[in-house]
Amino acid sequence: MAAGIPARRTPGSRTRPGLDAERVVDAAVAIADAEGLPALTLARLAAELGVRTPSLYHHVDGLDGAHRAVALRGMRDLGTALRDAAIGRSGPGALTALADAYRAYALAHPGAYAATQRAPTADDAELRAAAERTTEVVFAVVRHWERDDEELVHLVRAVRSALHGFVALESGGGFGLPAPREASFARLVGIQLAGLEARAAGGAVD
Amino acid sequence: MAAGIPARRTPGSRTRPGLDAERVVDAAVAIADAEGLPALTLARLAAELGVRTPSLYHHVDGLDGAHRAVALRGMRDLGTALRDAAIGRSGPGALTALADAYRAYALAHPGAYAATQRAPTADDAELRAAAERTTEVVFAVVRHWERDDEELVHLVRAVRSALHGFVALESGGGFGLPAPREASFARLVGIQLAGLEARAAGGAVD
DNA sequence: CGTTGGAGACTCATGACATTAGTCTTCTCC
DNA sequence: GGAGAAGACTAATGTCATGAGTCTCCAACG
Numbered sequence: 001m002a003a004g005i006p007a008r009r010t011p012g013s014r015t016r017p018g019l020d021a022e023r024v025v026d027a028a029v030a031i032a033d034a035e036g037l038p039a040l041t042l043a044r045l046a047a048e049l050g051v052r053t054p055s056l057y058h059h060v061d062g063l064d065g066a067h068r069a070v071a072l073r074g075m076r077d078l079g080t081a082l083r084d085a086a087i088g089r090s091g092p093g094a095l096t097a098l099a100d101a102y103r104a105y106a107l108a109h110p111g112a113y114a115a116t117q118r119a120p121t122a123d124d125a126e127l128r129a130a131a132e133r134t135t136e137v138v139f140a141v142v143r144h145w146e147r148d149d150e151e152l153v154h155l156v157r158a159v160r161s162a163l164h165g166f167v168a169l170e171s172g173g174g175f176g177l178p179a180p181r182e183a184s185f186a187r188l189v190g191i192q193l194a195g196l197e198a199r200a201a202g203g204a205v206d
Numbered sequence: 207m208a209a210g211i212p213a214r215r216t217p218g219s220r221t222r223p224g225l226d227a228e229r230v231v232d233a234a235v236a237i238a239d240a241e242g243l244p245a246l247t248l249a250r251l252a253a254e255l256g257v258r259t260p261s262l263y264h265h266v267d268g269l270d271g272a273h274r275a276v277a278l279r280g281m282r283d284l285g286t287a288l289r290d291a292a293i294g295r296s297g298p299g300a301l302t303a304l305a306d307a308y309r310a311y312a313l314a315h316p317g318a319y320a321a322t323q324r325a326p327t328a329d330d331a332e333l334r335a336a337a338e339r340t341t342e343v344v345f346a347v348v349r350h351w352e353r354d355d356e357e358l359v360h361l362v363r364a365v366r367s368a369l370h371g372f373v374a375l376e377s378g379g380g381f382g383l384p385a386p387r388e389a390s391f392a393r394l395v396g397i398q399l400a401g402l403e404a405r406a407a408g409g410a411v412d
Numbered sequence: 413c414g415t416t417g418g419a420g421a422c423t424c425a426t427g428a429c430a431t432t433a434g435t436c437t438t439c440t441c442c
Numbered sequence: 443g444g445a446g447a448a449g450a451c452t453a454a455t456g457t458c459a460t461g462a463g464t465c466t467c468c469a470a471c472g
Contacts (some may be wrong), residue, residue: 019420043458054460055421063459117378131382153385157372158394160380165371166363172323174366176337179359188364194404195397225449249429259430261450269430 019049024059025069032070032111040066040111067115072127074112079134081105086137092193094141099163099189106167113167135160145196155196162192225255230265231275238276238317246272246317273321278333280318285340287311292343298399300347305369305395312373319373341366351402361402368398 027048032040042063046053060066085101086094106113121128138156146152166188168174170181233254238246248269252259266272291307292300312319327334344362352358372394374380376387 041458042460051420052422053458054423054462057460058420117374117380121379121382128382135382150385153383154390154393155397157375157381157385157387157390158368158397161371161375161394162364162368163371164375164380165367165369168323168374169363169367169370173327174323174370175363176327176334176341177359179356179363181363184360184363187360188367191361191364191398191401191405193401195399195401198400198404199397247429248431258451260432260452263431264449 019051019055019059021059021069024049024056024066025073028060028066028070029073029109029112032115033109034111037067037070037111037114040070042066068124068127070112071115072130074109074116075127075130075134077109077112078102078105078116079130079137082134082137086141090141091144094144095159095193095196096189098137098141099185099192102163103167103170103185106171110171113171117164117168142196145200155199158195159192162188225257225261225265227265227275230255230262230272231279234266234272234276235279235315235318238321239315240317243273243276243317243320246276248272274330274333276318277321278336280315280322281333281336281340283315283318284308284311284322285336285343288340288343292347296347297350300350301365301399301402302395304343304347305391305398308369309373309376309391312377316377319377323370323374348402351406361405364401365398368394 024045028040028045031044031048035044042053042056045066046056049056056066060069081101081104082098085097089097121131135156138159139152142155142159143152146155166185170185175181175184230251234246234251237250237254241250248259248262251272252262255262262272266275287307287310288304291303295303327337341362344365345358348361348365349358352361372391376391381387381390
């Protein structure tokens with residue numbers, strides 16, 4: 001009634017399997033990463049957790065809710081990874097570290113990364129905030145080459161596009177030839193770097 | 207039995223609704239483009255064609271087959287669009303035209319373009335061939351900056367990544383800010399161009 | 413120490429889809 | 443005119459998502 005805290009259970013005693021939202025999302029991410037995002041169904045998730053499907057509705061808001069939770073987790077973790085990578089660096093070193101961290105996250109968590117895309121970020125403040133927190137890091141790094149805010153937006157989009165495109169193609173099996181992908185990624189980053197430098201030096205590259 | 211051509215109907219008389227594989231794929235592409243790839247279900251497709259779901263199995267191999275057919279159509283049309291755009295140009299002009307055509311196709315056919323991704327190109331010779339035909343054009347254009355075949359692979363991957371990343375983010379609503387996307391795309395292409403030029407001029411940009 | 417409230421799991425029921433099997437109609441060709 | 447197949451249909455099955463209502467156990471409170 002006039003309750004304040006809703007009677008938390010002491011954190012050692014549980015009812016049945018003792019599910020909670022975090023454990024559900026953990027399992028969802030694990031399934032999505034290991035078997036692909038489409039494999040993340042409520043039935044699969046329930047089986048994984050040793051529970052019946054309807055029970056999941058106490059912890060996530062249906063299938064969409066599960067996907068959203070995975071996306072949120074992914075976006076937050078990606079943002080953290082980028083932030084950590086960029087700390088203490090600037091300019092080319094920062095961009096390279098950022099790029100490597102980006103790719104490393106996407107490869108380590110393909111399911112969560114994929115969930116991150118197709119984000120209905122419009123009416124979802126939490127997801128939107130996480131996405132912004134991630135983009136902020138890119139802004140901070142790219143600002144080294146461009147002071148003007150409006151122009152900066154374009155450059156950030158370009159860098160994000162390059163990174164996203166690469167990891168999307170890579171994890172989707174889009175690179176058919178046997179050439180080492182690491183080297184390709186290095187060239188991609190190198191091109192971005194050279195492009196940014198040329199831009200900063202020579203002016204408008206349009 | 208010993209037939210050669212399987213008794214094509216004269217192309218004006220039809221049985222019932224007179225479906226054939228091409229009409230089915232046309233409708234599938236239309237649905238995917240208009241309502242998103244996930245909206246392409248057999249039920250939806252059958253309704254669109256005024257037919258019952260099982261009837262579709264005479265023309266496409268189930269839902270997967272429908273998705274594959276859309277992907278194949280998309281890959282072929284994209285390849286043709288790129289080829290047309292690159293004809294009669296070379297160097298920066300060719301790359302710009304290629305990029306514009308790429309983006310135009312993805313915007314005009316978001317569903318077909320999306321189907322193009324997540325391609326199980328491995329065991330599908332037809333789809334593989336279409337993908338190669340598309341990539342060939344990029345190879346031809348980028349070769350202007352790089353003669354060595356092995357190195358060329360990396361550069362082509364970089365260019366494809368940039369293009370794909372941009373259109374994927376764009377059509378997925380990944381660009382939150384109101385800045386004009388055309389300008390962002392122009393910067394993206396400009397950066398690639400500057401990067402390729404710098405590379406060709408100065409040597410290894412790694 | 414018994415009562416009560418709620419969290420969390422369950423069973424049951426419904427509806428959308430995909431997919432397979434078997435049937436029927438209607439051209440087209442001989 | 444008849445054979446045969448192309449192409450559409452109905453019926454049946456299985457997987458999922460989702461909602462409604464039920465049961466059980468734990469914890470705090472009297």
